[in-house]
Amino acid sequence: xxxxxxxxxxxxxxxxxxxxxxxxxxxxxxxxxxxxxxxxxxxxxxxxxxxxxxxxxxxxxxxxxxxxxxxxxxxxxxxxxxxxxxxxxxxxxxxxxxxxxxxxxxxxxxxxxxxxxxxxxxxxxxxxxxxxxxxxxxxxxxxxxxxxxxxxxxxxxxxxxxxxxxxxxxxxxxxxxxxxxxxxxxxxxxxxxxxxxxxxxxxxxxxxxxxxxxxxxxxxxxxxxxxxxxxxxxxxxxxxxxxxxxxxxxxxxxxxxxxxxxxxxxxxxxxxxxxxxxxxxxxx
Amino acid sequence: xxxxxxxxxxxxxxxxxxxxxxxxxxxxxxxxxxxxxxxxxxxxxxxxxxxxxxxxxxxxxxxxxxxxxxxxxxxxxxxxxxxxxxxxxxxxxxxxxxxxxxxxxxxxxxxxxxxxxxxxxxxxxxxxxxxxxxxxxxxxxxxxxxxxxxxxxxxxxxxxxxxxxxxxxxxxxxxxxxxxxxxxxxxxxxxxxxxxxxxxxxxxxxxxxxxxxxxxxxxxxxxxxxxxxxxxxxxxxxxxxxxxxxxxxxxxxxxxxxxxxxxxxxxxxxxxxxxxxxxxxxxxxxxxxxxxxxxxxxxxxxxxxxxxxxxxxxxxxxxxxxxxxxx
Numbered sequence: 216x217x218x219x220x221x222x223x224x225x226x227x228x229x230x231x232x233x234x235x236x237x238x239x240x241x242x243x244x245x246x247x248x249x250x251x252x253x254x255x256x257x258x259x260x261x262x263x264x265x266x267x268x269x270x271x272x273x274x275x276x277x278x279x280x281x282x283x284x285x286x287x288x289x290x291x292x293x294x295x296x297x298x299x300x301x302x303x304x305x306x307x308x309x310x311x312x313x314x315x316x317x318x319x320x321x322x323x324x325x326x327x328x329x330x331x332x333x334x335x336x337x338x339x340x341x342x343x344x345x346x347x348x349x350x351x352x353x354x355x356x357x358x359x360x361x362x363x364x365x366x367x368x369x370x371x372x373x374x375x376x377x378x379x380x381x382x383x384x385x386x387x388x389x390x391x392x393x394x395x396x397x398x399x400x401x402x403x404x405x406x407x408x409x410x411x412x413x414x415x416x417x418x419x420x421x422x423x424x425x426x427x428x429x430x431x432x433x434x435x436x437x438x439x440x441x442x443x444x445x446x447x448x449x450x451x452x453x454x455x456x457x458x459x460x461x462x463x464x465x466x467x468x469x470x471x472x473x474x475x476x477x478x479x480x481x482x483x484x485x486x487x488x489x490x491x492x493x494x495x496x497x498x499x
Numbered sequence: 500x501x502x503x504x505x506x507x508x509x510x511x512x513x514x515x516x517x518x519x520x521x522x523x524x525x526x527x528x529x530x531x532x533x534x535x536x537x538x539x540x541x542x543x544x545x546x547x548x549x550x551x552x553x554x555x556x557x558x559x560x561x562x563x564x565x566x567x568x569x570x571x572x573x574x575x576x577x578x579x580x581x582x583x584x585x586x587x588x589x590x591x592x593x594x595x596x597x598x599x600x601x602x603x604x605x606x607x608x609x610x611x612x613x614x615x616x617x618x619x620x621x622x623x624x625x626x627x628x629x630x631x632x633x634x635x636x637x638x639x640x641x642x643x644x645x646x647x648x649x650x651x652x653x654x655x656x657x658x659x660x661x662x663x664x665x666x667x668x669x670x671x672x673x674x675x676x677x678x679x680x681x682x683x684x685x686x687x688x689x690x691x692x693x694x695x696x697x698x699x700x701x702x703x704x705x706x707x708x709x710x711x712x713x714x715x716x717x718x719x720x721x722x723x724x725x726x727x728x729x730x731x732x733x734x735x736x737x738x739x740x741x742x743x744x745x746x747x748x749x750x751x752x753x754x755x756x757x758x759x760x761x762x763x764x765x766x767x768x769x770x771x772x773x774x775x776x777x778x779x780x781x782x783x784x785x786x787x788x789x790x791x792x793x794x795x796x797x798x799x800x801x802x803x804x805x806x807x808x809x810x811x812x813x814x815x816x817x818x819x820x821x822x823x824x825x826x
Contacts (some may be wrong), residue, residue, distance in 0.1 A: 232571055232585065241589075246619035253616065254607045339603030341569060342665075343620035344593040498570050499530075 234494040238475040238487065240352055243345045247353035248360075250340075251330075255361075266365040271372060272313040277433070278303035278378075290435065293469035294460060300464060308463035309432035311387075312394055312455040314369055319362035320423060323402035324415040327354045331406065337497075347396045347497055351490050355399045362395025363388070381465035390462070393475075394455040397482040401451070403489035407496050431456045451481045520545050520672055521566070526575035528561055528727075535561045536572070536727040543672065548694075548704040550718030552711070552810075554818050558727040559707040560600065563570050563676050567597065580671065588744070593621060596665035600676040602657050604649040610643050610660055614667055621668040628667065638696075639663035640689060655686025662693065672703045672800060679713060691716055711810035721810075725818045735810055742816060743808040744772045744784040748791055752803045755781045758798065770794055777815075784808065 238358065256260065282302035288306065290298045332338040337350055373379060405418045428442065430436075431454035436444050447453055454474040461468040468474065507719045518544035528536040536558045551559050564570045566577060568588035577584035579591045589606055605613050618628035636642050639659035641652075649657055651752050658678060665673060678694070679687040687710075694717055698704060708714055714721055715735050723731040723738070739745075748771075750758060759781045762768040770791040771783040785791050788805055795801055 229662065241619065243622075246616070249619065250616050254605070257607060316752060317645070335599075335601055335603040336605060338601075339601060339605075339617070340620055342592065342595075342597035342599065342603075343617065343668075344589040344622075345620045346589060461810070 232494075234301035234491045234498065235487075238352070239346060239348050241346065241349055244349040244353040245287075245349050246354070247340060248335075248344065248357050249399055251353070251357045251359065252360075261362075263368060266318060266361075267314075267368045267372070270310060270317075270365075270369055271405055274303070274307055274369075274373075278306045282306070288435065290460075290464070292464075292466055298466075299414060304378055304463060305435075305460070306374055306433065308460040309430075309456050311369055311373075311391065312365060312430075312452060312459050313427055313432050315362040315366050315394040316398045316427075316452055317390045317422065318365040319358045320402040320419070322361040323354060323399040324406055324409075324418065325412060326486075327358070327403065327406050328409055328412065328415070330354075332409075341497075351403060351486075351493050355396060355403060355486060355489075358399030358402065359392060359395035362368055362398070363392045366391045367394070379463045379465075381463055382469075383462040386475075387459050387462040390458050390478075393478050393482070394459075395449055397455075397478050397485065400482050400485035400489055402406040404485060404492060407489055407492035426450050426452045428432070429453070451483060454478050454481075468494070471473070517541060520547075521577075521579045521705070523562075523566065523577045524575055526562065526565055526572045526577070528558075528565060528570070529573050534727055536565070539575075539724065539727070539729055541722050541732070543703050543730070544707055545671075545703055546698070546701050547720065548698055548706060548718045550714040550721045551705065551707045551724060552709060552714050552721055552814060553707075553724040554709065557724045557818075559724065561727075562724070563674060563705075563707060566674065567595070593668060596668065596669050596670035596673040598658070598661045598665050598673070598675045598678050602649070602661055604657060604660060604664070606649050609646045609648055610641055610652075613626060613649070613660060614664060617664045619669045623667060631667070635663040635666060638666070638693065641692075653686070655682050655689065658682060658686070658690060658692065662690070666697075670702070672705065673697065675704060675706045677707055677709070679710065680707070687713070703704050711814055715810050723814065723817055728751070730817050731813075737802065739808055739810065739813055742813050744786050745808055746785050746788040747806055747812060748783040748788060748795070749804040749806070750783070751779060751780045751804075752793065754799060755779060755801060758801070760793075765794070765798060767791065767794055767798075775815075782812075784812070802822065 285302040287299045287307050288302050290300050292298045310370055337347075340350055341347065366388070370384060402418070405415065409415065429439070429447040430450050431447070431450070436453070439447060454477045458468050458471065458474045458478075521543040524540045525544075526536050526539045527534070539558070539562060541549065545798065551562065553559050561570070565572045568585040568591070571585055580594055580625070582591050584591055587800065605616060608616060611629070613631050614635055615625050615628040619625070632645070633642070634647055639656075639662060641656060641660060643665070644656060646654060649660065652660065662678070675694075679690050691713065694704065698717070704717070706713075706717060718735065720734055721732065721738060722729060731742065733741065756779065758765070758767065759774055759776050762771070762774055767783065768774065770787065771785045773784040775782040775784070783791055792803070792805060795803060
């Protein structure tokens with residue numbers, strides 16, 4: 216067999232498309248999003264129970280159990296005064312960010328991978344006039360939607376339990392939509408790199424779980440050594456908690472622009488990276 | 500190749516009478532050091548069915564992926580409907596229908612829902628799709644299964660649903676990657692019948708297959724590729740006439756191999772143009788079958804099969820009889 220040495224002169228070399236070129240988005244992301252929605256609608260009730268049961272168990276067990284031991288916790292308000300806050304309120308405001316993170320990550324890892332690799336749904340869609348960019352965007356927005364759906368259900372229960380009645384929860388809801396989009400984008404990076412479902416266990420245990428403990432969900436960041444605190448304040452989840460927690464206490468967050476732009480920055484960079492890696496995966 | 504050029508000597512560079520619907524020229528693709536597709540060129544005329552045949556790993560699927568803009572060729576040019584691939588990939592795909600080798604149906608949707616959801620990717624509304632769904636399902640012989648999910652369908656039904664799904668946008672050109680692999684004979688015949696109907700309606704088809712009967716039945720023209728290169732091109736009949744003797748006598752069973760070994764002293768070698776051995780079977784390719792059959796009868800009683808040469812013989816002659824390790 217002859218191998219590949221000769222290169223005839225008459226060939227026109229193709230410039231291969233740069234996988235890191237900017238996203239090229241069209242309105243065709245919508246039918247892909249709608250497809251995921253229509254599948255989910257068939258299984259919405261069972262999946263709702265699965266999505267909110269676990270976070271609520273954490274909240275009730277830790278909030279009331281630990282809350283009885285801890286009582287109140289000191290939180291620094293934006294105006295500089297120290298506020299005494301019931302532990303369950305402290306925990307609820309952090310754990311709702313964690314729920315948004317988990318819901319978006321789970322959808323953009325396990326479910327997106329099923330559609331991309333196992334069911335080959337993406338391959339089918341790519342045979343239609345829909346680009347990979349539109350598919351990745353639709354998956355990201357879909358995972359963010361799933362996160363916000365879970366968050367809404369948990370918020371309703373929190374309202375019913377009387378944990379917080381702050382009108383600023385409406386603002387928190389929009390922040391949590393952004394938190395969902397950010398973690399969906401981050402998860403899609405790992406989706407693009409995965410060879411199988413096992414890979415996602417590493418992401419959950421080595422990335423998300425440590426982040427959960429370092430972002431002030433369960434205890435104030437001030438409890439940590441100052442070096443760890445410095446690292447912790449850069450974590451995506453820490454920015455989310457810093458925005459959402461004051462809103463639960465009917466306060467405005469300090470430095471909303473700093474945290475908000477950090478969330479946006481993480482989202483944009485992660486989405487671009489996820490898209491580039493997915494393009495590389497699909498051009499093989 | 501030479502045949503088509505001989506028929507139309509004035510237009511040797513464009514062997515098709517009409518402007519091609521689809522044209523690939525000098526495609527090359529490497530995967531690392533593996534040269535998967537080498538200087539491959541072909542055209543599809545309106546209304547034509549072009550078959551791409553070749554052993555596993557020959558580069559058929561890579562070629563198809565390049566044609567769909569899913570992977571970029573290292574060099575070469577692809578145009579369809581006057582548009583450039585990959586720059587105008589989405590505009591090209593809106594006029595294409597594709598059935599890939601593996602079913603990509605949505606397992607959670609019924610047959611009708613699969614069509615409606617797929618139509619949306621082409622910008623077709625739910626109402627427009629529902630209006631056409633009956634016709635498409637009838638074409639796919641799935642009317643009774645309209646509300647069944649793909650998991651409840653047989654292999655043949657799933658393939659036909661994939662075909663119906665590829666027709667939602669009323670494409671001018673269909674690209675089918677091994678559309679009948681893994682189907683039972685009834686399901687294959689039904690698929691062939693449907694594809695022939697589409698050809699009668701004037702659709703064009705690009706088909707990859709490794710079933711020679713499928714290629715012979717459906718394709719106006721064949722492209723034989725092996726190791727990424729075109730090794731023959733032409734109508735099935737011309738290819739057989741060009742590369743093969745018209746008749747084949749197969750001899751099986753006891754003593755068959757000894758016949759091949761002693762072909763020269765027994766006089767069989769003089770009567771057959773070519774003798775091939777595969778396993779326990781000997782193939783005599785000849786232009787004069789009767790003298791050869793008579794000579795065989797004189798040598799003893801053998802189990803023989805006398806038949807015209809077909810595409811399978813051509814394929815095996817061009818690509819070899821050995822099982823490839825990478826296949």
